[in-house]
Amino acid sequence: IFSGSGGLGDVFGGRFSLGNFVASLIWIAIVIGYFAVMESQWGQTVGKMAMGLRTEGPDGGKPTLEMAARRNSWYVLGIIPIIGGIAQLAMVIFIAVTISNSPEKIGWHDTFAPGTRVVKAR
Numbered sequence: 001i002f003s004g005s006g007g008l009g010d011v012f013g014g015r016f017s018l019g020n021f022v023a024s025l026i027w028i029a030i031v032i033g034y035f036a037v038m039e040s041q042w043g044q045t046v047g048k049m050a051m052g053l054r055t056e057g058p059d060g061g062k063p064t065l066e067m068a069a070r071r072n073s074w075y076v077l078g079i080i081p082i083i084g085g086i087a088q089l090a091m092v093i094f095i096a097v098t099i100s101n102s103p104e105k106i107g108w109h110d111t112f113a114p115g116t117r118v119v120k121a122r
Contacts, residue, residue, distance in 0.1 A: 021079070021081075024078065024079045024084075025079060027078075028075055028076055028078055028079055031072075031075050031078075032069060032072050032073065032075050032076070035068060035069075035071075035072040035075075036065055036068040036069040036072060037065070037068075038068075039055040039062070039063055039068035039071070039072075040062055040063055040064055040065040040067070040068040041062070042062070043055055043056060043061075043062040043063075043121075044121065048118070048121075049121075052120060052121050053118050053119065053120060053121055054118070054119060054120075054121045054122075055068065055071070055116060055117070055118050056116065056117060056118075056119055057115055057116055058114065058115025058116070059115075063113065063115075063116045066113075067113040067114075067115070067116050068113070068116075070112055070113035071109045071110065071112065071113035071116050072109070073109075073112070074088070074091045074095070074109060075088065077091060094108060095107040095108050095109055098111075104117070105117070105118075
């Protein structure tokens with residue numbers, strides 16, 4: 001399964017290398033870290049600031065770092081070779097559907113980080 005050049009072999013005809021996998025892990029850590037830190041420290045990402053929204057925890061204040069990381073952990077799907085982008089797109093659709101079907105407008109990611117939700121900024 002391991003090739004002599006350091007890659008992990010061919011996956012569905014495409015080359016999957018250890019270097020690409022490590023780069024993906026680093027990128028996912030940066031993405032989740034960005035959302036987790038911004039939401040736990042300021043209650044908002046730059047995009048939420050522009051839209052006049054904020055993320056809040058169960059007590060109405062900012063979510064904890066753990067809650068914010070859990071809420072955004074679905075981004076880890078991006079490290080799956082070949083289908084990671086499709087898995088992320090499917091999760092975005094699933095989150096949108098769960099938000100639209102919820103009277104409280106709470107998505108799956110908000111139930112995975114119990115008590116979090118996005119509200120209009122005050």
